[in-house]
Amino acid sequence: MAEDLLKQRRCVPCDSTTPALTPQAAEQQLKRLASGWSCNEVGTEICKKFLFKDFYHTMAFVNALAWIAHQEDHHPDLEVGYNRCVVRFSTHAIGGLSINDFICAAKIDDLNI
Template sequence: MTTTGQTCNLSDRTCVPCSGGIPALTADEANAHMGELSSEWTLNAGSTELSRHFAFKGFAKATYLANLCAWLADQQGHHPDISFGWGYVDVRLTTHEIGGLNENDFIWAAKLDQLTG
């Protein structure tokens, strides 16, 4: 997306509430957004879920990242599935209302990339 000749990064945008009624991104659209994310994000086979695994040495850093994810979710009004434990955090994104991915999922992922870069 461009505005006045400059590229608008996903991380510069804000999630917009989704209440359904719109189509999920196609596999091609989802793959096009992957180029703006860390290479550690993966799409599932149906391009309906975006996920990333973080590994740590210990529990504290995993807890800090899980809390950061919760804070970012609250700020953006977007609700990823987050699981964590000793040495790991797993983040999964999908827009449940539409049964697949929405641009908001990629915006949220890009913002997390920016915060953890």
Template sequence: MSSELAGKRCLPCEGGVPSLDADAVQAHLKQVSERWEVIKDGKAIRADFRFKGYAKTTGFVNAVAWIAMNENHHPDISFGYNTASVLWETHAVEGLTENDFICAAKVDALVDG
């Protein structure tokens, strides 16, 4: 899925701004792949990924970490032999911001080419 979000950069967020409301979350969700689901009562998005072996899984995790460092927006990542889960949320606002969806779109671009 191609998304304008993947071409954007995250903006610094130190709090003091509102998180996205439910309508904005749904609008942003339409701009990322269907693998992303809203969790934690609308305060986070998560996607699960499967790979063919540990090397591909760790390569993916490292690539997501590189995206996170470049965007200065850091997900929770858990992984095993051939699975990985990525969770984005903006802790400073205790909810979702456009930054979360920008990073999700960048992960989509990584996986889907």
């Protein structure tokens, strides 16, 4: 149900027949995430930059994130540096955003690293 907490939901398999979220629907989902996430102009990707104390904490985050991506079979693009990780989610199968992108984003926000 739409009211359920995103972080408690599981990703659902998508294929090319799954309709992408409209930019308006994506904006609504964006409001349910912690601060820092933004959507690109064309509504096909969400992005957030996470900052950490040092490389150890950055990699702890990346490893925890990788486990979530593996469990959900939904994978972000990452830019990793010494104390930062930029996370981008889009649903490749549809060339846009699906609820899976927001479910994974909410789970990652919940990591608290």
